[in-house]
Amino acid sequence: MSENKKSDKKSNGWFWSKKKETKNVQSTKKSSIWEGATLFAETRPKITMERYRNPTEVQMSQMVQPCHTNHRGELSTGQLLKWIDTAACLSAERHAGCPCVTASVDDIYFEHTISVGQVVSIKAKVNRAFNTSMEVGVQVSCEDICKDEQWIVCKAYATFVTQGKSTKIKLKPLDPQTEEEKTEYSIAAERRRMRLAHTDTIKNLLTRSHVNDDLQNRECNVIVPAEKTRVESVELILPPHANHQGNTFGGQIMEWMENVATIAASRLCNAYPTLKSIEMFHFRGPSQIGDRLVFKAIVNNTFKNSMEVGVCVKAYQHEMEVSERHINSAFMIFVVLNKDNQPHTLPVLKPEPGDGERRFKEASARQKIRLDRKYVVSCKYNEVPLSVPWDQSNKVYLSYNNVTALKTLVAKANWVLASERDKDVHSGRGQVSLCPN
Ligand SMILES: CC(C)(COP(=O)(O)OP(=O)(O)OC[C@H]1O[C@@H](n2cnc3c(N)ncnc32)[C@H](O)[C@@H]1OP(=O)(O)O)[C@@H](O)C(=O)NCCC(=O)NCCS
Numbered sequence: 213m214s215e216n217k218k219s220d221k222k223s224n225g226w227f228w229s230k231k232k233e234t235k236n237v238q239s240t241k242k243s244s245i246w247e248g249a250t251l252f253a254e255t256r257p258k259i260t261m262e263r264y265r266n267p268t269e270v271q272m273s274q275m276v277q278p279c280h281t282n283h284r285g286e287l288s289t290g291q292l293l294k295w296i297d298t299a300a301c302l303s304a305e306r307h308a309g310c311p312c313v314t315a316s317v318d319d320i321y322f323e324h325t326i327s328v329g330q331v332v333s334i335k336a337k338v339n340r341a342f343n344t345s346m347e348v349g350v351q352v353s354c355e356d357i358c359k360d361e362q363w364i365v366c367k368a369y370a371t372f373v374t375q376g377k378s379t380k381i382k383l384k385p386l387d388p389q390t391e392e393e394k395t396e397y398s399i400a401a402e403r404r405r406m407r408l409a410h411t412d413t414i415k416n417l418l419t420r421s422h423v424n425d426d427l428q429n430r431e432c433n434v435i436v437p438a439e440k441t442r443v444e445s446v447e448l449i450l451p452p453h454a455n456h457q458g459n460t461f462g463g464q465i466m467e468w469m470e471n472v473a474t475i476a477a478s479r480l481c482n483a484y485p486t487l488k489s490i491e492m493f494h495f496r497g498p499s500q501i502g503d504r505l506v507f508k509a510i511v512n513n514t515f516k517n518s519m520e521v522g523v524c525v526k527a528y529q530h531e532m533e534v535s536e537r538h539i540n541s542a543f544m545i546f547v548v549l550n551k552d553n554q555p556h557t558l559p560v561l562k563p564e565p566g567d568g569e570r571r572f573k574e575a576s577a578r579q580k581i582r583l584d585r586k587y588v589v590s591c592k593y594n595e596v597p598l599s600v601p602w603d604q605s606n607k608v609y610l611s612y613n614n615v616t617a618l619k620t621l622v623a624k625a626n627w628v629l630a631s632e633r634d635k636d637v638h639s640g641r642g643q644v645s646l647c648p649n
Contacts, residue, residue: 264389268338270303276328287326289487290467292352295334296368297463300348301455303336304372307346310381312372314462315345316407317493320368324354325486331355332365340400341383345373347400369403375457395622402615410492413612414577434559438568441479441511443472449503460499465525469493469542472509473521477546480511480519481558485546488518491578493542499527505539513563513575517555518547520575543578581612
């Protein structure tokens with residue numbers, strides 16, 4: 213963790229350079245108090261006031277208080293999700309100029325925990341507007357004021373949709389200015405394609421292996437029936453749970469979902485688990501004040517050191533109503549850490565027949581996607597060649613890999629497009645150069 217922190221601190225992104233600017237101003241002001249106003253005018257550093265700022269950018273800073281923490285004294289993920297949703301919504305509405313609702317939040321990987329007294333900074337900006345929907349990119353960083361250290365905690369991509377009273381409101385296009393904005397703008401289209409195809413992706417990836425084969429391959433011989441981890445909880449939507457449009461606040465729903473998922477995970481291992489990542493919140497339909505929300509959570513599958521918990525949210529209007537609306541679903545990955553922050557080996561889950569076995573297999577498919585992304589990002593390509601033969605059944609799976617690989621390339625300096633390189637060769641301007649340049 214400290215290694216990561218160091219490298220984040222070295223990062224020369226504009227987020228960190230802003231902090232340096234602030235520091236300069238403070239130290240100069242100090243000397244001006246002692247040495248007089250003239251000296252202040254002479255030595256004052258030239259602050260570039262015209263620093264470009266994305267017009268949709270929204271920043272939020274929060275000092276973590278005990279009321280925001282979980283049983284481990286760390287910032288609870290549910291609280292963080294509320295802050296992320298608020299900042300992202302304000303950014304979306306700044307671009308749209310009208311009320312917007314959260315349609316989905318993509319996978320979030322939590323790299324670090326956050327403690328009481330530390331400052332959380334959330335920065336949100338619109339990456340791209342489509343028709344009625346737009347992607348908002350969110351970066352969460354944490355600051356330890358006493359140690360003067362900052363590090364990135366997670367990044368998230370949320371999709372917001374405009375809310376017209378009777379008609380759909382079409383968004384104006386976004387005009388990216390900086391290189392970073394242009395990159396995000398391009399990749400946003402690819403991320404949109406993947407999130408809209410998410411359900412089909414999982415269907416395509418469903419492992420053909422039988423559940424019993426999966427169970428036999430596990431080293432741990434403690435078996436826990438999935439039924440033991442089942443959780444159900446109901447919430448009545450009251451005015452404090454609504455957002456500024458009168459709908460249930462999306463961040464609040466995500467917080468409740470995280471709460472029931474944590475209980476399910478605790479039941480599996482009889483310990484306090486830590487949330488490592490969330491696989492896509494999908495807000496399927498709205499709910500309002502007076503609605504009852506029923507949250508159901510169960511552990512879908514366990515792997516060596518992690519487990520997947522599935523959470524489903526349904527709504528009904530009053531106690532006499534029998535039909536329920538599906539409001540949201542998400543999958544959360546938990547680990548159980550010992551005192552040295554090392555993950556415990558988890559028991560094997562025995563799924564219930566029928567739906568339980570389906571969820572068990574789907575969880576394995578999702579884990580494959582996660583491991584594969586991790587492998588691509590880790591750049592250990594020479595250990596195993598990164599080549600998977602294409603066929604109709606794995607095209608969506610391959611596109612996940614390709615996008616991640618493209619992101620890695622984009623992050624590297626001195627790359628040229630092969631077409632640009634060839635142009636130089638044909639026009640006799642350049643020499644034959646390999647990519648990277
Ligand atoms: C989000 C919502 C409006 C979409 O409704 P819908 O009937 O699926 O609407 P459409 O099919 O016309 O799609 C509208 C846009 O949403 C996008 N969308 C739909 N599902 C999506 C998903 N899972 N992820 C990302 N975008 C999605 C579509 O791509 C489309 O974008 P486009 O207009 O830019 O092409 C609807 O599902 C909803 O009201 N959800 C609940 C929102 C909510 O209450 N959030 C929490 C409180 S803010």
